Amino acid sequence: MNIIADAGIQTEILPLADYTFSGCVDCGYCSGLDVPNCSQDDSYTNEFLPRMVDTDVVGYVFASPVYFGGMSSQLKAFFDRSVVFRRTGFRWENLLAGALSVGRSRHGGQELTExxxxxxxxxxxxxxxxxxxxxxHFGANLWSGYPAGIREDSAGIRTAENLGKKMVSIARKMYG
Ligand SMILES: Cc1cc2nc3c(=O)[nH]c(=O)nc-3n(C[C@H](O)[C@H](O)[C@H](O)COP(=O)(O)O)c2cc1C
Known part of the structure; x- marks a missing residue:
């Protein structure tokens, strides 16, 4: 079952682990630009940035492993760098946002991460x-402590399915 695809909504996965970038350096370059751009010459600027200026996008599910009770440093760096979208006209305003977290401890900070x-x-x-x-509750909440990892976490998978359902139902209300 693919709730999002069955609803006719296209998806794309952008794994942060495939890209190399670090956090915002507060250089101020992006303040006042009309079109999002960044002074740092890296994967975020050259690959993410052009892909995320997409007016057809309805929303994002942001996902992270739980590291030290919170989001990974990669996702934190991603959000800090995303200030460029805020500074160039709040380009993500009113897009849908869902959260997914995976932790290996049963109560390891999944909800805090979401x-x-x-x-x-x-x-x-x-x-x-x-x-x-x-x-x-707060999004998709998965436990990787089973021998086969999250594949065995049927309760967690249900929260992920229900996050998909929520995104589809709100997208339908907003866009018909
Ligand atoms: C540096 C580090 C910190 C971690 N901290 C936590 C934690 O605070 N809580 C938790 O539940 N799991 C923690 N874990 C376990 C990961 O969340 C777990 O391995 C998760 O399955 C990783 O996601 P993945 O299987 O998609 O790579 C930590 C793992 C690492 C490497």
Whole structure:
């Protein structure tokens, strides 16, 4: 079952681990630009940035492993660099934002990570989503402690499915 694809919504995965970039250096270059750009010559500027200036995008699910009870440094750097989209006209405003986290401890900070992600999304003026009822909490919440990892986490997978359902139902209400 692919809830998003079945609803006719196209998806793309951008794995942060495939790209090399670090955090924002607060150089101020992007302040006042009309078109998003960044002074740092790296994967974020050359590969992410052009792909994320896409007016057809309805929303993003931001995903992270739980590292030390919160989002990974890669995702934090990603959000810090995303200030360019805020400074060039709040380009992510009113896009949908969902959160997915994976931790190896049963209560290792998955919910805190989801809230960190949604907090960052709110700073863009995005619409922060829960997963859909009946699991409705803070997003997709997975435990990788089973021998086969998250594949065995049926309760966690249900929250991920319900996040997809939530995104589809809100997208339909917004865009028909
Ligand atoms: C540096 C580091 C810190 C971690 N901290 C936590 C933690 O605080 N809580 C937790 O549940 N798991 C923690 N883990 C475990 C990862 O969240 C877990 O291995 C997760 O499955 C990684 O996601 P992946 O399987 O998609 O790579 C940590 C792992 C690493 C490498």
């Amino acid at each position: 809230m960190e992600i949604l907090r960052s999304a709110l700073i863009h003026g995005m619409i922060a989503l829960s997963d859909a009822a009946p699991t409705a």
